[in-house]
Amino acid sequence: MDYVLTEEQRLLQDLARQVAEERIKPVRAELDEQEIFPADLMQEMAQADLFGIIIPEEYGGLGLGCLESCLVLEAIGAACVGVGTTYAATFLGAYPLLLFGSEAQKSHYLPKLVRGEQLAAFALTESQAGSDAGAIQTTAVRDGDFYVLNGTKQWITNAGEAGLYTIIALTDRAKGPRGASAFVVQADDPGVSFGKKEQKMGIRASATREIFFQNCRIPADRLIGKEGMGFIIALKTLDYARPGIGALALGLAQGALDEAVIFARQRQQFGHAIIAFQAVQHILADMAIQIEAARALIYSVARFIDQNPKDFAKEAAVAKVFATDVAMRVTTDAVQILGGHGYMREYPVEKMMRDAKIFQIFEGTNQILRNIIGQALNKEYAKKRS
Amino acid sequence: MMKIIVCLKQVPESQSVRLDPVTHNLQREGVKSIINPFDLYALEEGLRVREEHGGEVIVLSMGPPQAASALREALTYGADRAILLSDRAFAGADTWATAYTLAAAVRRLDGADLIFCGKQAIDGDTAQVGPELAAFLDIPHVAWARKLIFADTGLLQVERLLDHGYDLVEVQLPALITVVKEINTPRLPSFKAKLRAKSAQIPVWTAADLGLAAERVGFEGSFTRVVKVFPPPARGQRELLDGTPEEMAAALWARLRQWRGQ
Numbered sequence: 297m298d299y300v301l302t303e304e305q306r307l308l309q310d311l312a313r314q315v316a317e318e319r320i321k322p323v324r325a326e327l328d329e330q331e332i333f334p335a336d337l338m339q340e341m342a343q344a345d346l347f348g349i350i351i352p353e354e355y356g357g358l359g360l361g362c363l364e365s366c367l368v369l370e371a372i373g374a375a376c377v378g379v380g381t382t383y384a385a386t387f388l389g390a391y392p393l394l395l396f397g398s399e400a401q402k403s404h405y406l407p408k409l410v411r412g413e414q415l416a417a418f419a420l421t422e423s424q425a426g427s428d429a430g431a432i433q434t435t436a437v438r439d440g441d442f443y444v445l446n447g448t449k450q451w452i453t454n455a456g457e458a459g460l461y462t463i464i465a466l467t468d469r470a471k472g473p474r475g476a477s478a479f480v481v482q483a484d485d486p487g488v489s490f491g492k493k494e495q496k497m498g499i500r501a502s503a504t505r506e507i508f509f510q511n512c513r514i515p516a517d518r519l520i521g522k523e524g525m526g527f528i529i530a531l532k533t534l535d536y537a538r539p540g541i542g543a544l545a546l547g548l549a550q551g552a553l554d555e556a557v558i559f560a561r562q563r564q565q566f567g568h569a570i571i572a573f574q575a576v577q578h579i580l581a582d583m584a585i586q587i588e589a590a591r592a593l594i595y596s597v598a599r600f601i602d603q604n605p606k607d608f609a610k611e612a613a614v615a616k617v618f619a620t621d622v623a624m625r626v627t628t629d630a631v632q633i634l635g636g637h638g639y640m641r642e643y644p645v646e647k648m649m650r651d652a653k654i655f656q657i658f659e660g661t662n663q664i665l666r667n668i669i670g671q672a673l674n675k676e677y678a679k680k681r682s
Numbered sequence: 683m684m685k686i687i688v689c690l691k692q693v694p695e696s697q698s699v700r701l702d703p704v705t706h707n708l709q710r711e712g713v714k715s716i717i718n719p720f721d722l723y724a725l726e727e728g729l730r731v732r733e734e735h736g737g738e739v740i741v742l743s744m745g746p747p748q749a750a751s752a753l754r755e756a757l758t759y760g761a762d763r764a765i766l767l768s769d770r771a772f773a774g775a776d777t778w779a780t781a782y783t784l785a786a787a788v789r790r791l792d793g794a795d796l797i798f799c800g801k802q803a804i805d806g807d808t809a810q811v812g813p814e815l816a817a818f819l820d821i822p823h824v825a826w827a828r829k830l831i832f833a834d835t836g837l838l839q840v841e842r843l844l845d846h847g848y849d850l851v852e853v854q855l856p857a858l859i860t861v862v863k864e865i866n867t868p869r870l871p872s873f874k875a876k877l878r879a880k881s882a883q884i885p886v887w888t889a890a891d892l893g894l895a896a897e898r899v900g901f902e903g904s905f906t907r908v909v910k911v912f913p914p915p916a917r918g919q920r921e922l923l924d925g926t927p928e929e930m931a932a933a934l935w936a937r938l939r940q941w942r943g944q
Contacts (some may be wrong), residue, residue: 307876315870345873358873 299595308364312371320375327501328647333457334379334501340646342412355406361602366594368541373547376499380544385453389416391533392462392478396521405460414459414586418531419449421508427664430473436465441516445509455505456490459483464526467674478528480518487512498650538612539598543620545655546590549623552630552648553583583626590619610672613665621656627652683739687794688728690721691806692745692752717752720800723861727761728798742828744772745785750884758871766775769888774901777808781814783899786892788819797858801826816858823858824851828865
């Protein structure tokens, strides 16, 4: 289907597809099996300008928007969402600066991200604060021209690999969630250390670790925005990032469908290629229907976001939930189409099905996101009645 | 600062090449064209030298008008500018006439510090044009380079790959280097370069622009003729035996007896 992309968007999509085909696909199985962090690939992607997509031109970026970032994430996701998550996590870490950072912070940090000199990470989650993000315990106490951070962040993508971290910590415990603030922390700041690499079910090319802050003393100008804005910054960051997560999942689903169709055309049973059987055709058709619907939704939401609406939390959540649920179903069906072959690690759909699960969990579980959508509906209809 | 020229050739993608059964010419219609793969390594090395020493990378190709697309692709990898040598008079050139024409273009560019070529093209497979170009320009050349080292002496040290090991040779610039694929890993295109390449002007130089007489270029200026092109004769039926040495020996004995008609 033709989504009426501009020539510039198509050039970007071609480039991302080339990266996926030539650089990621040949190594994805090895990265997964041996849990290798794709540092070299990140360098190559930076050299191809792919780290600059959402970064304004004055900081060396391309100054493009949500749709362009979704096109790239979809293409990368079709090859490997472990690599894609690693790549996308830098955007997640960069959004707080992009949206709320001072000029000095932006001009200091963003060009390094564009050039691939540093990856970024975003750290909100803690052991007791997952879906209930308001329960975070990490504190940042003002001490003259410094803040002193203490606490532990958990399951942070790119932790230990990134140079730049945006952290949500409490500056005023008494105020609860309104007492949270966002900070920039560098990997080499005193008092920052990292836990062991977590062993995951999927997206095993990506690195996930704890971050420990032990009397981590950072200059006061590392505060992003103002004290108390931490959760506003976190929620806006996640709103911006969610369509991208949906786009990765969309790519993953498309990659699984591609494998399933190719296999079904080759696999002979009862004297026919199995794609000749309606039972198989209907599964493939349902996969294709869901994928096209997800694509249409993601692109539409991305285009909406690119018009700078005031609030798009609901739309971003809708896009993420739908596309990631599709990815889980479609990758599971792809394994079913490939049958015994699909269950073997020799074929890529086994990895795809393992990789899909996290997309229903991270960046807001699909249950929490349904809460967001439900609450938004409640508000919208309350307004209509009045 | 280095002035670097990279010569590249547009070739048919090897998997899709067919010979016309009647004329024995390569069938180019409907066949996907690519940059000769070895030339991508030459381009990458040119770009690396530019990044290290500053300067510019000019890509140069002789071919039909559609060869401009290969040059445009080279620009997406970060070459600074491209020049196409294209003229009906250039058609049918052998390696001599090709190198003669390229040499005129290099002179029109006022020469270069370094000229890079791939070790050979995957269609003609002659590996002659690079060294011939150096000869026409009266500069030294080193073929099959797998590593360049810029020595403090101002000389360029080149490791040239051989079947068993390598030569280390020193050469004075300007020089022409042909490269093997072991020399580097070609980069990806960049988005900014793709955008620039889309609208880049690629000048086309003709025989007249180069001041070359028609009888010195193309088919007329060629000393060699392709008399016949033929596929190698098909090999006889082959079979690989497996199993233990005893089983394989027994199977072989059975086949031999069978072929003798027993």
